[in-house]
Amino acid sequence: MDELIQRTRIRVKETAASWEEAIRKAGNILVEAGSIKQEYVERMIAVVKEYGPYIVISPKLALAHASPGEFVLRNDISLITLSSPVHFGSKNDPVSIILCMGCTDQNSHLNRLSKIAELFLRDTLINDLIEANTVEEITTILKG
Amino acid sequence: MSVKKIQAVCGFGCGSSLFLKMKIQDILKEHKLEAEVFCGDIGTCTSVECDAIFTSTELADRIINRTTIPVIAVSNFMNKAEITEKLLSFFK
Numbered sequence: 001m002d003e004l005i006q007r008t009r010i011r012v013k014e015t016a017a018s019w020e021e022a023i024r025k026a027g028n029i030l031v032e033a034g035s036i037k038q039e040y041v042e043r044m045i046a047v048v049k050e051y052g053p054y055i056v057i058s059p060k061l062a063l064a065h066a067s068p069g070e071f072v073l074r075n076d077i078s079l080i081t082l083s084s085p086v087h088f089g090s091k092n093d094p095v096s097i098i099l100c101m102g103c104t105d106q107n108s109h110l111n112r113l114s115k116i117a118e119l120f121l122r123d124t125l126i127n128d129l130i131e132a133n134t135v136e137e138i139t140t141i142l143k144g
Numbered sequence: 145m146s147v148k149k150i151q152a153v154c155g156f157g158c159g160s161s162l163f164l165k166m167k168i169q170d171i172l173k174e175h176k177l178e179a180e181v182f183c184g185d186i187g188t189c190t191s192v193e194c195d196a197i198f199t200s201t202e203l204a205d206r207i208i209n210r211t212t213i214p215v216i217a218v219s220n221f222m223n224k225a226e227i228t229e230k231l232l233s234f235f236k
Contacts, residue, residue: 047155051155051186051202051203051206052202052203053202054154054155054160054199054200054201054202054203055155055159055160057160057163057164057200057220057221057222058163058220058221058222058223059220061222063159063160063163065155065156065158065159066156067155067156068156068158090202091201091219092219092220101159103158103159106156106157106158107158109158110158110162113158113159113162114162114166117162117163117166118166120163120222121163121166121167121170121222
């Protein structure tokens with residue numbers, strides 16, 4: 001896999017009225033791709049309700065996921081940007097980017113996720129992604 | 145002195161904790177400090193041997209009463225200044 005996040009797993013300037021809807025939009029990309037089951041999407045929402053909005057790991061960015069294995073058919077990641085941000089009740093609100101991750105176990109996705117983490121640790125990346133208007137622009141930004 | 149063990153904790157030990165672990169490792173390297181950094185999950189983190197737990201502010205509240213080791217809450221997993229300050233004060 002050459003692209004860290006496949007272009008078919010990216011949506012730009014989506015609309016969502018709530019954080020739950022934002023997670024569903026990002027999650028449904030992976031459901032449609034056959035990578036996760038619908039139950040996983042609801043689990044991602046349940047995790048936030050149980051543990052709080054810790055998935056908002058940085059200003060503007062949420063990394064949605066649930067427990068590995070269950071309801072995950074293969075490792076996959078989607079990314080959406082929001083035209084209007086949503087609030088999770090986190091200090092890092094408002095959120096404009098949702099990364100949604102499904103992994104089959106605790107380890108097999110780590111190589112790919114660590115490469116994605118490296119990208120996101122770049123200072124300007126998040127704002128560049130939010131400003132992008134097309135999937136093409138996003139993939140260009142992610143290529144660095 | 146043995147090498148310190150730092151556990152980066154998130155809900156399942158395989159998502160956001162990886163971001164935190166990588167940031168901690170970068171900072172350690174920059175400051176020429178040595179530590180073993182690994183990921184853990186909220187369910188099992190207090191039964192894993194380590195010298196400190198780094199996690200989000202939300203999860204820290206749930207861990208702090210379950211352990212005697214330092215639990216260090218990080219608001220922004222990508223904020224180098226915040227993590228540097230907290231990491232260096234742990235090493236003092």
